[in-house]
Structure formats: C-alpha cells, structure tokens
Amino acid sequence: MDPTKLDGNEGDSAPPENAEEVVKPLDLYRMSMLAFCLGIVTGFGAVLFRMLIGTIHNAAFLGRLSPLYDASQFTPPSPWGAWVILVPVVGGLAVTWLVNSFAPEAKGHGVPEVMDAIYFGGGVIRPVVAVVKSLASAIAIGTGAAVGREGPIIQIGSALGSTLGQWLRIPASQRIILVASGAGAGIASTFNTPIGGVLFATELMMPEISVGTFLPVALATGTATFVGRLFLGGAAAFLVPPQLGALDNHLASGFTLLLYALLGVAAGVAAALLIRALHWAEDAFDRVPGRYARHTLGMLFVGVMMYLLMRYAGHYYVEGVGYATIQATLNAQLQGGLFLLLLALCKMAATSVSLGSGSSGGVFSPSLFIGATLGAAMASLFHLLVPAAPVSVPAFAMVGMGAVVAGGTGAAMTAVAMIFEMTRDYDIVLPMILAVAFSIGTRRLLSRETIYTAKLVRRGHVIPNALHANMFLVQSAAAIMEADILVLRADVPFRDLLDRMGIAPFRHIVVTKAGMLYGVLRINTGLRRAVSHDNPTVTIGQLAHRNFIVVKRSDAAFEVISELQRRRAVMAVVVADSAVDGAFDVFGVIAKEHIADAVARSIDIFPRRDRGWIAPSTQSVRVNDASHTAHGKAFKVSDSEAEN
Missing domain, CATH: 1.10.3080.10 (Clc chloride channel)
Structure with missing residues (x-):
C-alpha cells in the first residue's frame, strides 16, 4: 500500500486562493x-x-x-x-x-x-x-x-x-x-x-x-x-585624522573604553528622544488644518532656525543632510561642548519638524549629525572633568555617529560596518561596538520601538525585532503529531464512539473502510451536542472529513505543511515509514493546532517581544456585558464556544 495514494483528495484538489501561488519561481x-x-x-x-x-x-x-x-x-x-x-x-x-x-x-x-x-x-x-x-x-x-x-x-x-x-x-x-x-x-x-x-x-x-x-x-x-x-569617486564619505580611535594595549585604555560606554548611554538617550520627538511633531502638526498650512508652518520654523544660526554662528548648520557640520566636527573645527550640544538639539528639532509637518527625506543623516555633535560635546566634557584623560574629540564624534544610528534604527551591525567604511579606520571598531551595545540597550529601556518600527506600530503593523530560524520546520512529522488517536471503521455508530470516549477522551479519529484510510474526524463539544440530539444511527463515516493527506513519520515538517497548504487539507495522517505485510501502521495525526504548538516550542528558546498586555488564562477579566462588535457585526460568546 503506497501512503501517497491513501488520502481522500484524489481528483478534487482545491484551486489556489490567488494566482501568485501558481507562478513558477x-x-x-x-x-x-x-x-x-x-x-x-x-x-x-x-x-x-x-x-x-x-x-x-x-x-x-x-x-x-x-x-x-x-x-x-x-x-x-x-x-x-x-x-x-x-x-x-x-x-x-x-x-x-x-x-x-x-x-x-x-x-x-x-x-x-x-x-x-x-x-x-x-x-x-x-x-x-x-x-x-x-x-x-x-x-x-x-x-x-x-x-x-x-x-x-x-x-x-x-x-x-x-x-x-x-x-x-x-x-x-x-x-x-x-x-x-x-x-x-x-x-x-x-x-x-x-x-x-x-x-x-x-x-x-x-x-x-x-x-x-x-x-x-x-x-x-x-x-x-x-x-x-x-x-x-571612491573616497570615503568623511575624511578623518589618522589613528582616529587607536587604543594602546595597556590597562589604562580600559578607562577610555568606559568613557565610550558612557557615550553609548548618552547616544541611546538621544536616539530615544529623536524617536519621541518625531512622533510628537507628527501629532502636533496633525492638529493644524490643511496639509499646505502645516508644512508651510514647519518649514518656516526650519528657515528661521537656519537664518539665526547663520547670523549668530556663521553657518546654516542644520539645513539639508548636514555633512558639512559632521566633517567640521571630525576635523575638530567646532569648539565648545555647549555649542555642540546646542547643534545636536537644533538638528533634532529641525528634523522632527521637517518630517512631522510633511517633508520627504531620511533620518539616517540627521542621526549621524546628532551623534557627531553629541560625541564631540561628551569629549569636551570629559576633558573638562578629567584633563589627563586620553580622549580624542574626532574619535568620540565618530563613535557617537554610529551609536546614535544604531540606537535609533536598531541595526547594530549596519552601524558598525558603515562607520568603518565611511572612515576606513579599523581602530574605531572596538570602541564603536561597545558604544553601539550600550546605545541600543539604553534606547530599548526608553523606547521599545526603533525609529522605523514605531511608525508602523502606530498603524497596527507589528514588525518582528529579530530573525528566528524556523526550527520547527526541520522536525519530523513524528515529533509534532498527536499520538492519542483512535482508528475506527466507518460503520461505527457515533453514539458508540461517545461512550468509548467517556473512558478515554480521544479528540482525533482516523476512519477506515475496507482496510483503507477513508477520512478523519475531530471531536469537539459542538459536534457531540449536535449529533447526540440527532439521528442516533449516524456513523462516523458519515461525519468524517475526506480532505486529508498521508505522510510518513520521517517526513520533515516543512514538507507536511506545504502539502497541507497545497491540497487545502484539514489534517495529515501519519503512518509508518515502511509497510508490514502490505499495510501501514497509523501512528498519529497532524492538525493546524499541532503545527502552532510546534512553532511556539521552537521560538520559546528566543527572547520574547513584549508588546501590549495579554491576560493570563487563570486571571478573571471584567468585560462589558453588552454585545461587542467585530468587523461591523455584533456577536456574543456562547457557553459552548467558550468551552471549545
């Protein structure tokens, strides 16, 4: 008996739900x-x-x-x-x-x-x-x-x-x-x-x-x-002094790394503040009637800020991508910790207002600007507090760039690699990794979402914060199947089945007819009540689903799932890998809930993403007694539905 010929779907496979599924890759x-x-x-x-x-x-x-x-x-x-x-x-x-x-x-x-x-x-x-x-x-x-x-x-x-x-x-x-x-x-x-x-x-x-x-x-x-x-041209995006972030191989360099870690914490705070500022600005400008009016108001604010900076500080500073300010900071041409901090705050405000009022552009370059000025400002502060500390203003500016980018976007490897490629200075990688780690950790404490995902979450579109290997897909069918099943003939009365299930509460039945697989049946409370009050002579063969597939115990989960989807089957019957006297032993079934359980077990080893609040099943939750509405239709949960 060939298990591929045992299913009840031959000749009547359902068409795909959309045309893309039949497009050949x-x-x-x-x-x-x-x-x-x-x-x-x-x-x-x-x-x-x-x-x-x-x-x-x-x-x-x-x-x-x-x-x-x-x-x-x-x-x-x-x-x-x-x-x-x-x-x-x-x-x-x-x-x-x-x-x-x-x-x-x-x-x-x-x-x-x-x-x-x-x-x-x-x-x-x-x-x-x-x-x-x-x-x-x-x-x-x-x-x-x-x-x-x-x-x-x-x-x-x-x-x-x-x-x-x-x-x-x-x-x-x-x-x-x-x-x-x-x-x-x-x-x-x-x-x-x-x-x-x-x-x-x-x-x-x-x-x-x-x-x-x-x-x-x-x-x-x-x-x-x-x-x-x-x-x-092939030149680096920014020109930096030689030996920008070189650290001597002795214990005293540990103190410098500690200062880089503090910079990472400050960068994480700045990244979280930028995320909040962007959404504060969007909410504020949404209250202004008219798209043209709100964008005019926002750009007028940016224009005034540019002009004041030119008049009192010598340059427009915050206009456009801001690379000139970044390069000047790396060249140590901008002095004064308070002034550098002011530039960081001005850029943050100008970027938030620009995008919040309706402009079109990215946040990567503004993050580089904020990180460079913040890093240089922190270096100036460390020089003031510990004059003998081996602190390089350009190095702190460069590390600050990567730390704010990583904190805001959540892309740690991208930030480290891009700053290295922009400067072509490998010595910057070690302090960069340390600052990036502290930045992302600090930002996550203040804002669970990144600058990208926060906007999507507001739309109700949740993006995963990590790539998980689909470990359940490599499990065998035997590992995810439900083994507590009954194998019964199609002519068994359903009432006899209920009497037997009173002793052993099986939920899944594999139905046979003339020694061949005939169908599958899932027993639930609704089915019990419906049939027990109906014709007492009804058989399980009359209730069985015929759209099932047959798989072997050693088949991989991804093959089972693919075949279930392709055939639109409700269940897979798991049989032995080889026949005994021409017949296959039935070992279990795989339904959608078993696949869901396998998925849950596979991701349980990874950190979970805390989002929202889900009441534990053992906790009482008070709800409104009135009918609720879903998709425009009123509904009430019945006792039977709740029990199922």
Whole structure:
C-alpha cells in the first residue's frame, strides 16, 4: 500500500486562493541576474538623485544652475539675505503638491513604507513612488529641509526592485528579495558602503536569510556601489585624522573604553528622544488644518532656525543632510561642548519638524549629525572633568555617529560596518561596538520601538525585532503529531464512539473502510451536542472529513505543511515509514493546532517581544456585558464556544 495514494483528495484538489501561488519561481541564477541589473539601475538612480539635489540646492540658495555640490562643505551665505527663510517654505509647498497629488506614501523618511510593503504588502510598491520620491526628496533636501538622502534612495531602489518583480510577474517571495536588494543597493551607492548596504538589507529588510536571498542582495549592492564610484569617486564619505580611535594595549585604555560606554548611554538617550520627538511633531502638526498650512508652518520654523544660526554662528548648520557640520566636527573645527550640544538639539528639532509637518527625506543623516555633535560635546566634557584623560574629540564624534544610528534604527551591525567604511579606520571598531551595545540597550529601556518600527506600530503593523530560524520546520512529522488517536471503521455508530470516549477522551479519529484510510474526524463539544440530539444511527463515516493527506513519520515538517497548504487539507495522517505485510501502521495525526504548538516550542528558546498586555488564562477579566462588535457585526460568546 503506497501512503501517497491513501488520502481522500484524489481528483478534487482545491484551486489556489490567488494566482501568485501558481507562478513558477525563478532559479537562483536568473534571480542573481535580475539583482545585478537592479544594482546598475539603482546605482545610476543614486547618482542622478544626488545631482538633482545639487542642482536644486545651488538654485535655491545661491541663484545659479549647477549640479556640482559637495555636501561636506558649508553653504556660503545666500544672496537672498533674510529672505533665505522662505527657501524651505517654497520647497515645502512643492513637496506637498507632489506627495498629495501622486504618491502619499512618498511622505516621510521612506524606510517604514518599504518595511510595510515587505511584511504586509507582498513586496508591492507602486512604480510612481520611485519618481515622486526622487523629486520630492531632492526638492526637500535641496531647499534646506533637515532630512537625509539615504531614506529616499532606499525607497527609490526598493520601488525599482518591486516594479521589476511586478513586471516579470514573479512570486511575492522573490519580489520581496528584489525590494530588499534595491534597498541595500540604494544605501550602499549613496554612502559608498557596500558592506553596510548588505547588512542594512539583512538586518532590517529581509524576512529570512539564505543563499537564495543573500546572493541577490550582495550582487545588487556591490554593483550599485561600483556604479556610484564611477561617477562620484571612491573616497570615503568623511575624511578623518589618522589613528582616529587607536587604543594602546595597556590597562589604562580600559578607562577610555568606559568613557565610550558612557557615550553609548548618552547616544541611546538621544536616539530615544529623536524617536519621541518625531512622533510628537507628527501629532502636533496633525492638529493644524490643511496639509499646505502645516508644512508651510514647519518649514518656516526650519528657515528661521537656519537664518539665526547663520547670523549668530556663521553657518546654516542644520539645513539639508548636514555633512558639512559632521566633517567640521571630525576635523575638530567646532569648539565648545555647549555649542555642540546646542547643534545636536537644533538638528533634532529641525528634523522632527521637517518630517512631522510633511517633508520627504531620511533620518539616517540627521542621526549621524546628532551623534557627531553629541560625541564631540561628551569629549569636551570629559576633558573638562578629567584633563589627563586620553580622549580624542574626532574619535568620540565618530563613535557617537554610529551609536546614535544604531540606537535609533536598531541595526547594530549596519552601524558598525558603515562607520568603518565611511572612515576606513579599523581602530574605531572596538570602541564603536561597545558604544553601539550600550546605545541600543539604553534606547530599548526608553523606547521599545526603533525609529522605523514605531511608525508602523502606530498603524497596527507589528514588525518582528529579530530573525528566528524556523526550527520547527526541520522536525519530523513524528515529533509534532498527536499520538492519542483512535482508528475506527466507518460503520461505527457515533453514539458508540461517545461512550468509548467517556473512558478515554480521544479528540482525533482516523476512519477506515475496507482496510483503507477513508477520512478523519475531530471531536469537539459542538459536534457531540449536535449529533447526540440527532439521528442516533449516524456513523462516523458519515461525519468524517475526506480532505486529508498521508505522510510518513520521517517526513520533515516543512514538507507536511506545504502539502497541507497545497491540497487545502484539514489534517495529515501519519503512518509508518515502511509497510508490514502490505499495510501501514497509523501512528498519529497532524492538525493546524499541532503545527502552532510546534512553532511556539521552537521560538520559546528566543527572547520574547513584549508588546501590549495579554491576560493570563487563570486571571478573571471584567468585560462589558453588552454585545461587542467585530468587523461591523455584533456577536456574543456562547457557553459552548467558550468551552471549545
């Protein structure tokens, strides 16, 4: 007897619920070629995006048309004088029109929308998002909004990957891979950080990691970085002094590492404050009637701050991506701990107001700005308290950059790798790891969510905070099956079964007929009550479900689950691996609740994500006596339903 022929589904398998399930996936080689092409397109997109930012910036602030723009150099005083206050306002009006007219999802810093599309949208991003996000973010950054360029290029690259996947009609799982590949390629090309781009996609974008997912991401990221270097050069994003974070190999260096740990704590506080400030700003501006009015008000605030900083401190400082301030901090050109701390607070306020009022741009660059100024300020404080302490202001600024980024985004490996690639100084890695760990730990105490997931949680979309191996999938069918079953003939009266279950409370019945598997039956209170008051001669064969499958004890769980899904079966009957005298022994059944139990056991070894409150089953919870509403329909829980 062949167990593959024992199920009762032959000839009547249900059609798939949606067409995507029957789309044949591409092999790894074709996926890799698509990722390679996506990296080329995203690399060119990043170059054009930066040129567009430079053109708009030069026209808006200096009154000349030129794409040449070095964000690491301070913008000279504008010929418009005090009227420069209105430059962000005009840019904000253009951004509002673009976003509201063509792509509302282009508003904000972009990464949450990409994560939302991956986890809740099957990797579908509208093609128009790539165009609108490019224009809106270039206008916002070019006219002085205190946002970064990495969030837009991540969303642009992801939209390109999604569009390619939709055009080729590949399965959702592979479309998501292209979305993550586009995101990694975008951030790698804009920062010249290929390792950081791969890690960014791995930590934040990819639901699972395997050769089939990692290889396309790596190819897209490396290709995009190469294209970016062809046009933008291969120099590091920031120039730093030599031996930036070198520590001598003696015990006294432990004191310096302790100071780096304190910097990590401060960075975690700053990251949590930035997360809260962004949402405070969004809530505050949502109370202002009219999209144009609220964005005008926000950009007017940013314009006034820029002008006051230029007049009293010599530079616009908080406008745009802020790389000039970061570079000046690394060069130790900015002095005074209080002034540096003021710049960090000003940038935090300007970024929160920019995004909260409706601008389009990223939060990665502002986090670098806040981290650099905070780190330099902390170094100045340590010099003041312990003059003999071996503290380097540029080193603390660089470590502060990585610590705030890691604390805000939760991407620890990405932050360490990207700061290393930006500086090309390996000595910075050790203090960076320490500060990043303390930063993430401190931020988690103050804010459970990252700067990306907090926005999604407000929508009711919960993103997992870790990648767990599906350990239950490698278990055998014997490990997850329910063994307490009854095997009965189809002609057994149901009433006789109830009498037998009074002695041994079996819940699952395997039904046979003429020595062959015939069906499966799950006994519950509702079925007992319904049948016991009906025809007493009804048999279990009349009640049995015929849509079941047959699996062997050694079959892997993922094969069982796949077959259950494919055949739309209610249960799997587990039989012996080999026949005895032509017959297979039945050992158990696998239903959906058994799979759920296996999943719960497999993740129990990992730290659990505390979110919300769930009442223990043994605790009484008072509820309203009135009927509740779900999906627009009133319902009451009956005693029988509660018992089941």
